[in-house]
Amino acid sequence: MASRRRMLLKVIILGDSGVGKTSLMNQYVNRKFSNQYKATIGADFLTKEVQFEDRLFTMQIWDTAGQERFQSLGVAFYRGADCCVLVYDVNVTKSFENLNNWREEFLIQASPSDPENFPFVVLGNKIDIDGGNSRVVSEKKARAWCASKGDIPYFETSAKEGFNVEVAFQCIAKNALKNEPEEELYLPDTIDVTGGGQQQRSTGCEC
């Protein structure tokens, strides 16, 4: 039964403006990079089919605006997240310092059932810039922070060069899945995209 169903994994990407959230998402989903992505307004998402242990999943990746001006409006798409990706720019200290705020805010807004164990993944992006010479946040510092927050998996990435992006997202998928069984218990129908779609189609016609 389970192998037939396609599960939806909802992933939210958070982080300061300009750290490369949109680029990471596009690099992973479309294997493309552009330095012309406009600022994300509100949110947007892309989906990608992923296979994990012989099962197919649809990963729905939500890219969000970096300027967290409208916090409570974000609730709508934080809801039902399976994994949260926190991104910072290794060349901008502030973007690293803000990770804590992003994490806390996510936990408040999404209010997952088990906040202590909710899966996060941290990405230190833009390691390609200036051959790493303009880097201000060391890997050690970042790992230390991740360790202090319950061993959050950490990856150093370059969305521009596609470095480590695939690996990072595999880890994200794996962690999102860990969160999955629990969700399934609560909301089996909404998680199943295929089944849900068909079901709605029939009810849709009655309207």
Place this chain on the structure above:
Amino acid sequence: MVVRRLGSGRGVTRNKATDGVTVISLLLLLWMFSDGGGIIFVEGGGSGRSNGGGGFWIGGGSPSNVGIAIALTAMAGLALAATLVYSHRFRFENVSYCFSAVYLFNYACVTSFVLLWFLLVENYSLVVLLSRGGLKSPWSRRRRKHALLPKQWKILFDTDGRLLDGGVKFLKKVRSGGVDPSLRAEVWPFLLGVLCQAGQRFCGCVRQCEGDGMALFYDLGSSKEERESIRTQKRKEYANLRRQCQQIVKPTERSFNMKGTFVNSNEDSGDFSQVLDSPGVDDVSAPLFPEKGSPVGQNSDNLVHGAASQTSTPLGERSLSGITCGIVSEADTDSSDSESSEDAEELQLFLTPERIQGDVDESAEDPTLDEHIKKSTISEAENRSKSQMAEDFSTWQRIIRLDAVRANDEWTVYSPSQVVVSTMKARRLAESVGLLDYDHLEPCRIFHAARLVAILEAYALYDSEIGYCQGMSDLLSPIISVMEKDHEAFWCFVGFMKKARHNFRLDEVGIRRQLNMVSKIIKGKDSNLYRHLEKLQAEDCFFVYRMVVVLFRREFNFEQTLCLWEVMWADQAAIRAGIAKSAWGRMRLRAPPTDDLLLYAVAACVLQRRKLIIEKYSSMDEIFRECNSMAGHLDVWKLLDDAHDLVVNLHDKI
């Protein structure tokens, strides 16, 4: 037959092929037998298509010869009916038969039709007359009329350079067709009420005009001379704002906080006393705006107080750092004071409290919002101690620079004069505003980005309640492309933001009100769709968030966006000028001007996809995706048609 073609526009030829044959043959006939009319006709169709609509209305002439026109209309009505019956009968028969039969009929009618055509285009009141008569008039459905052209624009002014009839005709024209690209730089300041901001802050102006019962009519009624002096003044004000920006953050990127600078200037110089005496300030209670109030209230304790209340919020850490910056920057006092006596007048600008008050007054037009905002003013102040303090000027500056270098180059096609900027000039400007990371850009884009930075920074100072929020650069970029002078672009942007700023308010009152309104429009128009949205927990309409915040900038191309904005601005200008109530009955559009045309357009956009949404979409995500993928799939004039229809049907209910 002419009339029929006129009214139904492109739809006929596209959707009803059989009908189309008849119509096309008749068009040919008309063209053969009536040179003048035929040519106009063909031109109208051509330009309409190129603009994504089938505009056929020409010229907004003055109402004249109404009597003759009505008589002729009656005649035309008969002829039309006869023609319709005739062509309907022969529709399925031999085309040539149909052709010759209608040929004869039309030949007889052509002369009167051509005459009628001219009268019609001169007399839109006829359209209103017909459409109100209960008949489903074929031309009640508006397509794009011609944009306001230079020659028409010129004759709208009297010898003093004052707009005739207070701008009614001007606004009517823009409402229905936008503005010709060559005129934009000249016309926009009128549309955006730049000229009304003369000499005073918003609120003073609003109050004064409302007191006179003419609500900002002065704006459109100014003479050329008056406008010149306003322009000079505005240029100085902008120059001062820029000076302030440069003082706040030196090129070394010290993270000074603007609020800190205020406190300093205030504490150390008596120049602000004249601010306190200026009209419109005294009725604003400073304590309502703790951190903003400090320059007025001369009480830097507010800052400390604000900081203390911060620590409990999740954002406390950042807010605190912002405030620390502010206090640290006291060391910078001297530089900001050096010009303060000269700047004192301009510094009034920074006193946002009364400006906010001005906006509150203005939004009093909307009774629900009014209540809401008045209540929220206090909570807003409280809220701000939580959220706004989280963002300081240096944060805004950083994000402004980020957004500026990623502005796209779509505008370059439309502003060739700005494309030819030299590398040297571009880099010099970029350096002067502290722009970095632009090496991948061509000179014209560096220049554009640097202008964005300069103006957005100035705006963040000017309206520090809003500061900078992502999306604002999307709104400014087209303005920069049209207005070549920074100070003009700035004041146009200020005019634009008068309404749009509410979307960016930190207390979310503005954006929530907008989304709520879209939701109401959808509910009022289509209860089935609304129920479906409820079922998917999407009735809050969050999925149109981006459309609302950047006013379709991401959905439409450059030209389409500007058309939409111009029509929208004309509506807002008509309301500001008080034309809304008195003259809309005579307007060509049946829809009265509304401040919320954009929201009707957003709702129309969703409603255009009702079938898809109801039948295919079973989650909010899917609707969200649909709404975020509309770029290139919208017709701006069709959307405006639909939006106006919604306004007609719902404006008094919502």
